[in-house]
Amino acid sequence: MSHAVPTLARPPATAAAELAALARLAGPLVAANLLQMAVFAVDVVFVARLGPVPFAAATLGVFLFHILAFGMVGLVGAAEPLIAAALGRRVHAVREVRRSFRMALWLAVAGGLVVMLVMNLAAPLLRAAGQQAEVAAQAGAFCRILSLAVIPAVASALMRLTAAALGRPGWALMVTAISLIVGILANYALVFGHFGAPALGLTGSALASVTVSVTATAAYALILLRDRRLRRFRLFGRWWRPEGSRMVEIARLGAPIALGWIAEGGLFGGAGLLMGMISVTAIDAHAVALNIAAVAFQIPFGIAQAGTIRVGFAYGAGDAAWVARAGKVAILAGIGIMVLTAALFWAIPSLLVRIYVDPASHGAVAALAVELLGVAALFQLFDGAQAVAAGVLRGVQDTRVPMMIQIFGYWAIGFATAAALGFGVGMGATGIWWGLAAGLFVVSVLLLWRWSAREVLSPLGGAAK
Known part of the structure; x- marks a missing residue:
């Protein structure tokens, strides 16, 4: 199905043409990355107003979340070069892309469950690392809720990379902009108690992060299903079907x-x-x-x-x-x-x-x-x-x-x-x-x-x- 292969997967004739193709891909991804920094900053701005102990607890919890979730994104992100190579080969591209995406999604769930377990052990881990008891306790409670964001965060990152490889990098910017708006509203409502919501403080910040991750995942899933170019790949087709060799390949690379x-x-x-x-x-x-x-x-x-x-x-x-x-x-x-x-x-x-x-x-x-x-x-x-x-x-x-x-x-x-x-x-x-x-x-x-x-x-x- 070569008609499904994005134009960006065609070889350029010159270095200038290659640079232009790179820029068309990188531009939206760079903009989305920069906007993602604003999403992270929103949490800092709200939590910093709660006092030094909650701020320290959130800082430790977010660091643990980011380093573990970032590692998981690296693991499932191995699907990106596999998808790109399948598009470059143009042989059974649709089937190969779908297999890589499906097994990477399986890994996102399986690995995410392991990360969630570690996040739920944050309090004793931080105490063992010499952190103050009160800070460790609040960080542990914060991480228990924040752990619910792991799987959707990793899944949304996989969907973002897949959409970019399939010639739709611009969706990353739009979804990140939506995430920023949701993050501001959710923190405003849940941390300090606005829009009729209770003032939950640090717990509210964790719930806001979960809301942002779930929103981004839902948005990307809708895009993959409805976008005219992306839906040709039927990425969620036969989602229950295992492909052991492809999962091992993704894990080996990732x-x-x-x-x-x-x-x-x-x-x-x-x-x-x-x-x-x-x-x-x-x-x-x-x-x-x-x-x-x-x-x-x-x-x-x-x-x-x-x-x-x-x-x-x-x-x-x-x-x-x-x-x-x-x-x-x-x-x-x-x-x-x-x-x-x-x-x-x-x-x-x-x-x-x-x-x-x-x-x-x-x-x-x-x-x-x-x-x-x-x-x-x-x-x-x-x-x-x-x-x-x-x-x-x-x-x-x-x-x-x-x-x-x-x-x-x-x-x-x-x-x-x-x-x-x-x-x-x-x-x-x-x-x-x-x-x-x-x-x-x-x-x-x-x-x-x-x-x-x-x-x-x-x-x-x-x-x-």
Whole structure:
């Protein structure tokens, strides 16, 4: 059924045409990623008004949720390169796309149940990690409710990636905008008791997050069923039918992605713990600078998602020249964008920090955050390069070696250097961030080397795996 294959799955004639195709995919995904940051910020804005203990409990709970759910998205997200490759091959594309989507959805439910179990053990886990008893107790209650959002959150992420691979990336922006509106209204109603709802405080915030996740999942399901292009694939057809070999294939590709993403998220979480050993000012400055860097990171992350799809098309088509072109264009685009964001970090750091804290009342925090942004300006380049390089490697279904590179670079180099510079050399918070930069630099260099080696040795992925 080649008529169902999206136009974006056709090989471009030039690098300029490839860049245009990448931009059509990446643009909506980047915009949706940036808007998703606003969705996360809504929870922070409302919960911060409840007081320091609920805010600390929510911060810990949301961190646990995000790192585990993000790992699950990496696991099921392995369906993305498989779907792209099926479209590139154009042989039984509809059936192959449906099989990958269905088994990834099964994994989202199965893995989500495991994550829910861990979320329900949050209180004893946090107590074992040395958190205050009251904070751990409130975080445990918060996580028990928030665990209900895991499966819909992972499922909606899978549907979003699938819609993008099938040529409908724009839906991601619309659904995220809806999620933002629902998040604001649900928090307003449930946290403080408006629109006739009871004031539930921290519990209300957790319920609002569940509402947002369920809403996004329902919206994407409706889109997949009703969109004229997407419904041709009958993605929910025979949803009960198992495909053991395809599930194993998704798990084999996805488990390394999940572990790599968790290693990266854990690095920045670990850096926060190191900041806590210095001072409250260091923690606050770290949070401000990291939030600014995270917003900028959404751009190369969206390009990486689009790069996975573009390279996946070429990989499935068996077109080595297209594989090389698509990967190179995506990597250069990611690095180029991060050059611009790095320039902003160097040029107007004080202005960016002022968005989050008032220098008049929090002078020490603002000054340190500006100093950290100077380091972030450098590691933005490395962060963008490693994100897109990992994305294009996923396109040729290469995930195991990149995972080993990420774990080594982030922890053996990044965290170790951060601890050594922060405390051994006495550079404090700035030294910790130079350690993060070192880890990102090593990962970016090794992933770019991996891509170059594959391009020379096995452009279509066979021998280099």
